[in-house]
Amino acid sequence: MDMAVATEMQPHTAVASTQKTKVVAKNTNVFYGEKHALKDVSVSIPDKGVMSFIGPSGCGKSTFLRCINRMNDTIPVCRVTGKITIDDQDIYDPKLDVVQLRARVGMVFQKPNPFPKSIFENVAYGPRIHGLAKSKSDLEAIVTSSLEKAGLWKEVKDRLQDSGTGLSGGQQQRLCIARAIAVGPEVILMDEPCSALDPIATAKVEELIDELKKNFCIIIVTHSMQQAARVSQRTAFFHLGLLVEEGETSHIFTNPSDKRTQDYITGRFG
Amino acid sequence: MTDTAFPELAGAAQRRLDVTSDAALARIKRRYRSESRFRWYGVGALSLTSVFLVVLIADVLVKGLPAFWQHVLLVDIPLSAEKIDPDGKRDSATLRAADYNGLAREALAAAIPGIEGRTAKKQLNELLSSGAADRLREEVVANPSLIGQTVKSQLLLSDNADLYLKGEGTDIVTLATTRGIATPSAKSGEVTILVAANDFADALLVIKQDLKARADELEVEAKRLELFASEAAAARISELRSEAKALADRYSKPKVAEMLDARLPSMLIAINGGLVKVTKLSDTEVTGEALIPLSSTDEAKPGTWQIVTYATPESNRNANDRMVSFLERLKAEGKVERHFNWAFFTSGDSREPELAGILGSLVGSALLLLVTLALCLPIGVMAAIYLEEFAPKNWLTEIIEININNLAAVPSIVFGLLGLAVFLNFFGLPRSAPLVGGLVMALLVLPTIIIAARAALKAVPPSIKEAALGVGASKQQAIFHHVLPLAMPGIMTGTIIGMAHALGETAPLLMIGMIAFIVDIPQGLTEAATALPVQIYLWSDLPEPAFQAKTAAAIIVLLVFLFLMNGTAIWLRRKFERRW
Numbered sequence: 001m002d003m004a005v006a007t008e009m010q011p012h013t014a015v016a017s018t019q020k021t022k023v024v025a026k027n028t029n030v031f032y033g034e035k036h037a038l039k040d041v042s043v044s045i046p047d048k049g050v051m052s053f054i055g056p057s058g059c060g061k062s063t064f065l066r067c068i069n070r071m072n073d074t075i076p077v078c079r080v081t082g083k084i085t086i087d088d089q090d091i092y093d094p095k096l097d098v099v100q101l102r103a104r105v106g107m108v109f110q111k112p113n114p115f116p117k118s119i120f121e122n123v124a125y126g127p128r129i130h131g132l133a134k135s136k137s138d139l140e141a142i143v144t145s146s147l148e149k150a151g152l153w154k155e156v157k158d159r160l161q162d163s164g165t166g167l168s169g170g171q172q173q174r175l176c177i178a179r180a181i182a183v184g185p186e187v188i189l190m191d192e193p194c195s196a197l198d199p200i201a202t203a204k205v206e207e208l209i210d211e212l213k214k215n216f217c218i219i220i221v222t223h224s225m226q227q228a229a230r231v232s233q234r235t236a237f238f239h240l241g242l243l244v245e246e247g248e249t250s251h252i253f254t255n256p257s258d259k260r261t262q263d264y265i266t267g268r269f270g
Numbered sequence: 271m272t273d274t275a276f277p278e279l280a281g282a283a284q285r286r287l288d289v290t291s292d293a294a295l296a297r298i299k300r301r302y303r304s305e306s307r308f309r310w311y312g313v314g315a316l317s318l319t320s321v322f323l324v325v326l327i328a329d330v331l332v333k334g335l336p337a338f339w340q341h342v343l344l345v346d347i348p349l350s351a352e353k354i355d356p357d358g359k360r361d362s363a364t365l366r367a368a369d370y371n372g373l374a375r376e377a378l379a380a381a382i383p384g385i386e387g388r389t390a391k392k393q394l395n396e397l398l399s400s401g402a403a404d405r406l407r408e409e410v411v412a413n414p415s416l417i418g419q420t421v422k423s424q425l426l427l428s429d430n431a432d433l434y435l436k437g438e439g440t441d442i443v444t445l446a447t448t449r450g451i452a453t454p455s456a457k458s459g460e461v462t463i464l465v466a467a468n469d470f471a472d473a474l475l476v477i478k479q480d481l482k483a484r485a486d487e488l489e490v491e492a493k494r495l496e497l498f499a500s501e502a503a504a505a506r507i508s509e510l511r512s513e514a515k516a517l518a519d520r521y522s523k524p525k526v527a528e529m530l531d532a533r534l535p536s537m538l539i540a541i542n543g544g545l546v547k548v549t550k551l552s553d554t555e556v557t558g559e560a561l562i563p564l565s566s567t568d569e570a571k572p573g574t575w576q577i578v579t580y581a582t583p584e585s586n587r588n589a590n591d592r593m594v595s596f597l598e599r600l601k602a603e604g605k606v607e608r609h610f611n612w613a614f615f616t617s618g619d620s621r622e623p624e625l626a627g628i629l630g631s632l633v634g635s636a637l638l639l640l641v642t643l644a645l646c647l648p649i650g651v652m653a654a655i656y657l658e659e660f661a662p663k664n665w666l667t668e669i670i671e672i673n674i675n676n677l678a679a680v681p682s683i684v685f686g687l688l689g690l691a692v693f694l695n696f697f698g699l700p701r702s703a704p705l706v707g708g709l710v711m712a713l714l715v716l717p718t719i720i721i722a723a724r725a726a727l728k729a730v731p732p733s734i735k736e737a738a739l740g741v742g743a744s745k746q747q748a749i750f751h752h753v754l755p756l757a758m759p760g761i762m763t764g765t766i767i768g769m770a771h772a773l774g775e776t777a778p779l780l781m782i783g784m785i786a787f788i789v790d791i792p793q794g795l796t797e798a799a800t801a802l803p804v805q806i807y808l809w810s811d812l813p814e815p816a817f818q819a820k821t822a823a824a825i826i827v828l829l830v831f832l833f834l835m836n837g838t839a840i841w842l843r844r845k846f847e848r849r850w
Contacts, residue, residue, distance in 0.1 A: 074739065076663065103742030113733040115752060125751070126741040176737070183742055 019046030170201025334822030634799030641708020650719030686781025722764020
């Protein structure tokens, strides 16, 4: 299809949806020193659903994801401009406590990274430091429910004191998800959570995401378009630091508006 | 099949790695040879190091182990009430002040009776240590009911006596097959012994031959001086020549009596329960001094009296003939015992080698290390965490880092000077105190710990910290709950190295005064003390030969202390390492 050059250069805004909006980004730019990694990204992400970010390597999707829980703050040369709000609250407000933000916005990383402590400790650490449990039994209840929600309880209920690093890759990733939801976040960010897992473990995790979306706003970065198609309701396509197109998953994958999107999903590059 | 998109791969199918040609085989052989050579270098280096280590440890052990044993004299001492407590009040001050050394000397005189003359008595008393009666004093003060009884006591022998008994004395050759009847002229003092046969002929011959040897030596020296054509040389030459002539004269008269001197092995006659040291000797008659008085002047049948030779000449020995004779007599009577030197570990330093112990310096070193550890471990780790995680990356931080790295290489005596100037002069802290020593050592060791801690923190995978941050931990929580425990093994290693360094450093302690002669055991951080390495240095400098063994013994204690410390730290490190 033919696209006018002008339209190509403009970022697309969200199609109005029936879901409440959770995260809104306006004109977000990210610089790594001199390098302009993310250019003027604006997007609205709805609550209680899964949004996926797709795009070729180095297009800025992970960078944008890490803006939402301000993990980019830990990189000294990184500079973020623009406005990102969660529930209409500006998360880059200097008065905002970053540590609290990161408790409200959980993150699951590409390579499973459980703490080198026991399984119980892994999940209990977050609630403990945020004072979510008044007593030992409270804590145990939180750990149990998080592990159940993560679909790991049956496999580990007899060995909660074993080291978290002794589990298989898929179990470790589910442990990390349990750890993230134990703190009771509103948003869960997942940066290519299945790329280090085998297909069966991947399937388990995708099942889990399906369950979780009923209660959380989930944003997932993925390399696999099939996964994006399976798991998400909305999809955003990034390319060279720009948000090229964004909309309902089915629409993006069957009838994309932008030629670049079309080229990507048909495998011309990526 | 060739792919037109990648023409350069077309020839790839024809190129194969060459593994069979001669050149290839030679390459492989060369590689094996080089690997084997490298292995042998490693083995050689390790062997060389092991040899040095074994030699060092063997040397220290051989020199130091004798210091862990001591000889004592076993005697019965009657504790008469008039001498110790004339009032009868059993007042501990009186008991303490009584003359126990006098009692000890009396007991010794009873063990070898009949010794008269000031010199002889003095040398007899010199067998005992100046602190010989200390144990007796403590016993009586603790248990006054002993007064009036006769107690078995162990009296510490002096350092020279102790060294002699440990085998640093002389070989004793006893000739018991005597042929003639010997008749002494007196029981004590100067004694002349006439013998019916010429038992002394051999000894006389030896002396005459020694005269010849000396004459020859003098002649050689004179010939050497003839090369110099000066007046002084000419005078000396004539001196030497006349001496040589006198000696040759004596040599040419084989029957004339000779005087013995200290250059030759000592000759003694054991007769009638006494011991006579020979000063003048002829074929059938000797004259000498009775070191141990004889019981009678009766004639002794052949075989009942002996000629005793002390092989090492008196001038080469620490113990003179009289002391040797006393000690041999006491040994023969079973009055001398050897036991483990616990006092080495329970007493402080002393001028007398037999009384010197290392407890003072051990306690000083322990207190010093405690202060060092308490200061430099928290400060070092905190500094490393700050520099690694919190410090802004600007020029000030750069300067701090450069300076820390440089400080690790500064000579330790500079820290001593710093301690002197700042802690002693400016802050007025007490001199020679373990507190100041610990402060100085903490400064010395701090750079090492900071550098090791930083390396350990850097080595923790960043994914752990990110995971913690992702769960909503603050930076501080992430570091202290997750990164620091994982960096512990590396930090422990740095601490081990630092503490071992602090234990062995001597130079800075010299500057702040921990080199004084301290007798008391330090009771606190601000009392004057000395440290183990300094004690070793001080003892190695002292002239008494018994201190050499003590120095080596103190080195052994220092090494054991070091091994224990390192062992503990390695065990701690392993305990932490298990978690990861």
